[in-house]
Amino acid sequence: MRGKINVDAEAIKYLYKQYKEYILPSFVIFVSVILLFLSVIPQIKDLVNIARQRDAELKKLEVLKNNLDLLSSLDNSTLDTQFEAITSALxxxxxxxxxxxxxxxxxxxxxxxxxxxxxxxxxxxxxxxxxxxxxxxxxxxxxxxxxxxxxxxxxxxxxxxxxxxxxxxxxxxxxxxxxxxxxxxxxPQIEINDYTPLKxxxxxxxxxxxxxxxxxxxxxxxxxxxxxxxxxxxxxxx
Amino acid sequence: MKSDINLLSRTKVESAIKGRLSNILKIISLISITGVLFTSFVLFILARQLSVDSIREKQNAVIKNINFLKERHARLIVSNQKIEEISQIIKKRAKFDNNLRTVYSKVPGSVSSQSIALDRQKISMNITSSSLISINEFINNFTEMAKSKKLLQDLTVGSIALDPKNGNYSLNIEAQIL
The missing domain is CATH 3.30.70.60 (Ribosomal protein S6/Translation elongation factor EF1B)
Known part of the structure; x- marks a missing residue:
């Protein structure tokens, strides 16, 4: 016949007295692990996404700056002459x-x-x-x-x-x-997309x-x- | 007596082990919670630093400047598009002038070309000459062109007719243009 395990207040008090030095640190470690999975790892994933997004936005900014530089460097009269020649041909x-x-x-x-x-x-x-x-x-x-x-x-x-x-x-x-x-x-109707690189x-x-x-x-x-x-x-x- | 001494040392040993374990656990718990909180804080700061908002603001500023040059923008796009189309048209144009010159260069001097009909696919020629030798030379020239796949292929030579009034021979040829 197996021995009965009696779980009552006395038993709990006894266990607490025996292991009280371990309970709090263990609980803190447990909470740390939970926080690692619930907070730190998702933050790392978010950070990776943000870094990717930032790269993409920086590339777009580069394209915009290049487009602006190109448009600013064009001479109006040269562009007009070229445009006239082209539209005369077609x-x-x-x-x-x-x-x-x-x-x-x-x-x-x-x-x-x-x-x-x-x-x-x-x-x-x-x-x-x-x-x-x-x-x-x-x-x-x-x-x-x-x-x-x-x-x-x-x-x-x-x-x-x-x-x-x-x-x-x-x-x-x-x-x-x-x-x-x-x-x-x-x-044709032109849709000007600022983010398309100009040539x-x-x-x-x-x-x-x-x-x-x-x-x-x-x-x-x-x-x-x-x-x-x-x-x-x-x-x-x- | 011996057992009492033994009991005392066992308790001490157990107590020492417990104490060490407890200290280790305390240190680990301190390190872990500090590490997690510190890492979380650093990640938070990094996320704020890497925010794309400032980049988007710069983009908007550049777009605002580009908008002042909208007409140039449109003209450049249209010019690029149209010149590409013009280039396509010029490339695909059949070189009728060169084809005619090539054909004329193969017609001997004593042969007169009465008519030439030329399109993208075929050529048809009516020639006359008073000399059969010249007509023969004409046929040879065009046969050679067809053989060497220079401009022509599938050459068809009609029958030679003689006009007794003026003594001229006439001939019709047809060929496919390559």
Whole structure:
């Protein structure tokens, strides 16, 4: 038969007397361990998170400062000139005047005679563009040129603004017919995000911009843009 | 008597051991609670030092300055975007001028090109000449181009016709553009 353990006040008093020197320190150690797990370790985790957050915010600050430095260093007039050259090459809208100047200029520089040409306007209200495509205005050109002169005309046309692309060429003995498209693209809604790193135009892009400026500044002599005198005789492409 | 002496020494020993244990426990408890409290305090101070609030304030100050240059900001973004698009257009343009020059360079002097129709995919040419030798040279030149995959492939040579009025031979060729 097992011995009975009698737990009563006397027993507790006895145990307390026997072990009172150990009770308080043990309790303090116990509380320390609890505090370690409940307070210190979570604080360490928080500190690690705060350090990571701080790094991320410092990087963002760096980007912002770089952006500000870049924007402050830009010269307004240079930026305007570049912007003008770029938007001449790829205008926001169908640039009929620009196209007439481009075609006439190319004809003059290549020494060909320019016959009639027509614009295929399309839906004026249509500004939607499939992703990755560029909207364009189609034209049919008729030039008095054959063989080598036709090639020269195309070369000069490729150095004009707005940007043109030839779709097909039909050369006969004395004349050449070309289907040419002139590109344009409306400026989309821009969402300016201050935290996105800004880039200057690279050297390669600057070279292209300079080229476009040169194309834009080719002189064109004696070009008359047709002006409608009355509605029945309008030569406007509309 | 012997057992009394033994009893006395055992009690002392036990009491000494108890005392040492008690001291050790006291020291450990003191160290542990001090350590935990001190560590917690240090971590608290560190967390305050590493606070991101000051960095965010600096960010806001920079953003305020950037906002004064919003127009430049927009122009730079648009310029970068558009020049990239312009570059794409220029790269993908078919080089019709070079293609025409390449074709003309292969047409012998005594051959007259009546018509050339050229687009991105194919070329079709009508030529005339009074000399069959020249026509032969023309065919050889274009065959060579097609063989060496220079501009052309899949060359189709039509039949040669003779116009008895002027004695000229005419020929039509078609080919795929590479």
């Amino acid at each position: 205008p926001q809208n169908k640039d009929f005047e620009g196209i007439i100047y481009a075609v006439s200029g190319a004809a003059q520089r290549s020494g060909v005679g320019l016959g009639d040409f027509e614009f295929q306007v399309g839906d004026l209200s249509d500004t939607s563009v499939a992703s990755g495509e560029f909207p364009y205005l189609s034209t049919k050109l008729n030039i008095q040129a054959s063989n080598q002169q036709a090639a020269d005309f195309i070369t000069e046309l490729f150095k004009s603004v707005p940007l043109a692309e030839v779709l097909d060429v039909s050369v006969s003995e004395r004349s050449t017919k070309l289907s040419v498209v002139f590109y344009y693209k409306p400026i 200057k135009l690279s050297a390669e892009k600057l070279e292209l911009v300079n080229e476009l400026s040169a194309w834009k500044s080719y002189p064109v002599i004696n070009i008359q843009i047709p002006v409608a005198t009355d509605s029945s005789q309008t030569s406007s492409p509309f």
